[in-house]
Amino acid sequence: MTSKKTIFSGIKPSGDLTIGNYIGAISQWVTMQDEYNCIFSVVDYHAITVKQNPTDLRRRILDITKIYLASGINSKKSIIFQQSAVPAHTELAWVLNCCGAYMADLKKMTQFKDKAGDKQDSVSVGLFDYPVLMAADIILYDTQIVPVGDDQKQHVELARDIAKRFNNQYGPVFTIPEAMVKKEGARIMSLNDPSKKMAKSDENPAGAIALLDEPEIARKKIMKAVTDSGSEIIYDQKNKPALANLLTIHSSLSGESIKSLEKKFTGKGYGDFKKELAEVVAVFLIDFQKKFNKISDVDAKKILEKGRKQATKIAEEKMGKVRGVVGVR
C-alpha cells in the first residue's frame, strides 16, 4: 500500500451522461489521479433502483466506461470497474442495512424524497435503500475522499454516520470518508430552468446537453437556453441564475475564468455570449467524441475485467474482516 489517500466515486448507468456529470464529477477525478489512489465505478446496481431496459443498461455500462476513458481516466493509474462484478458491494450493503443504517436516516434523504414524491409506498425498497449501497461502495475500499457533485453530499454524510456506528459496535473496521465538492461547477443547472439540476433523466432533452449529443444539436440547445432579464454579462447567481449557469459551463469547458469572460463581454449582449458558448460546447463535444469513438467495446470490457480483479482483491479482504467481526462465515 502506498501512503496516498484513496478516493472512490461512481456514476450510475441510468441515462445519457451530461456535461453536468463531466463538469461536476468526472473532470475533477481526472485531475486527482496522480495524487491519490483512485477507484471509479460504473454503479449498475444503483441504476436498477428505477426500472431499466436490460439491453439499454448493458450498452450504457460500456458507454460510461468509454466516457471515463475519453475524459482522461487512465486505467494504468486508476481502477475502473463495474459494481455488479464485485459482489462484496451488495453483500456489505446487507450487513450495513442490519448494522449501521437506520430507517430515520434514510427517510431524510432528499434524493429519495424527490424521486419517490407522493408515491413513497409504491416505489421499490431498493430506491429507499440506495444510500446504504452507496455507503458500502465507499467504505469497502477504506476511501478517505469521495469527489462528487453537490447533490451527493448528503449521501456521503450518511456513509460517514453508518461507518462510525459500525465501528462503535464492532471496532475500527472502516475508514471514515469525506465528500469533496468542487467550488465551481458543482451543480450545473438545466438550460430550461436554472432552478433545476441538469440531469441525465430529464424528460425534456432541451434542458441537458449529453456528452454524446450531436455537436450541432448541442449548439442549438445553447442558443435556445433561457436567460434572465437585463442584458449585461455579469455573474450574479441570485439575480441572473440562468446566465450564471451558462458562464460556469463556459468557464469549466474553456478554462477561461468567469472574471475574464465578464471583461471580454463588457458592452455585449446575451446573443454574443451564447454564440461563443455554443462554439465552446461544440468544440468540446467534437474532441470528446473523437476520443470516445476510438475506444472499442472489446477494449472497454478488457479494462472492466482488469478493474474487477483489482477491486475484488481489496473488497474481499475488507469483507473478510466484516464477516469475522459480525460472526458470519
Ligand code: AMP
Ligand atoms: P448521477 O448523474 O446522479 O448518477 O451523478 C453522477 C455524478 O455526477 C455525481 O457525482 C453527481 O453529483 C454529478 N452530477 C450529476 N449531475 C450534475 C450536475 N448537473 N452538475 C454537477 N454535477 C452533477
Ligand code: TRP
Ligand atoms: N449515488 C451517486 C449518484 O447518483 C452514484 C454513486 C453510487 C456514488 N455509489 C457511489 C458516488 C459511491 C460516489 C461514491 O451520483
